[in-house]
Amino acid sequence: MKKALLITAFLILIPYISAQGQETDSLETKKDRFTTLDFKYGLLSYLAINSERMLKARGRSATLLNFGPSYIAAIVPHAGGSNIVHGPGIHTTGTLLWGRKPYRLRDTHFEFNAGLVFGLAFHQPSIAHEYGEFFIYPRTNLGFRHQSPTSDRIFRFYIGFVSIGFSIGFK
Numbered sequence: 296m297k298k299a300l301l302i303t304a305f306l307i308l309i310p311y312i313s314a315q316g317q318e319t320d321s322l323e324t325k326k327d328r329f330t331t332l333d334f335k336y337g338l339l340s341y342l343a344i345n346s347e348r349m350l351k352a353r354g355r356s357a358t359l360l361n362f363g364p365s366y367i368a369a370i371v372p373h374a375g376g377s378n379i380v381h382g383p384g385i386h387t388t389g390t391l392l393w394g395r396k397p398y399r400l401r402d403t404h405f406e407f408n409a410g411l412v413f414g415l416a417f418h419q420p421s422i423a424h425e426y427g428e429f430f431i432y433p434r435t436n437l438g439f440r441h442q443s444p445t446s447d448r449i450f451r452f453y454i455g456f457v458s459i460g461f462s463i464g465f466k
Contacts, residue, residue, distance in 0.1 A: 329442075330464050331449055333365075337458020339412065339432050341365045343386060345462065352398045359390040367414040369432060380430065384414030388434055402443035406453065408436040436460065 327349040335341050343365030350358045368381040388410025394401045412432040438453025438460075447466035453459070 327466070329449055329466050331451065331462040332464060333451075333460060333462045335455060335458050335460030337455065338370050339434070339456065339458055340368045341384070341386075341412070345386075345464070347390070355395065355397055356391060356393040357398045357404075359392065361388045361390055361408070361410065362386070365412065365414075367412060367430075367432070369414070369430065371430075380414075380416040382415040384412050384430075386410060386412045386434055392440065399444055402441060402446075404440040404442060406436070406438045406440045406451065408434070408438075408453070410434050 329347040331345045331347070333341070333343040333345050335343075344363045345361050346363050347359045347361050350360055352358075363386060365384045365386055366381070367384040368379055370377050371380050388408050390406060390408045392398065392404040392406050394404050398404075410433075412434045414430045414432065416428050416430060433456065436453040436455040438451055441450045442448075449462065449464040449466075451460075451462040453461070
């Protein structure tokens, strides 16, 4: 009787253990996180720390969510000319990566990135009176990304709305 109970308990636990192992493996691929240091120069310039989290990798594409603090310098129209507004900010964007090979087997990716940058303008009282101290800017980029599946390093080069930029980072 004890042997039958032990064997039955063992047989019941086998599928549970293997299902748990598969579930853990699938969760690990979704929890890929990367951190990059971004530099962008143009109408909207910034220095940002970008934290990326992979949402989904399917076939030849992958979707990521980006978030992080930044220091922004933007050119805004003011009194018939333009003026530079600068201050701290936060960005949040979504990224789509795609390429010719499956995502996990390639090290070069084309990248499209779109989202918003939220910023505060400090030390600009004349502009703050006209526009307010809180700014929202669109963030769109199209670029190239080198991210080897066997390495933890990332290099990105991209063009955005009248600006160029690059990023370096690690896993």
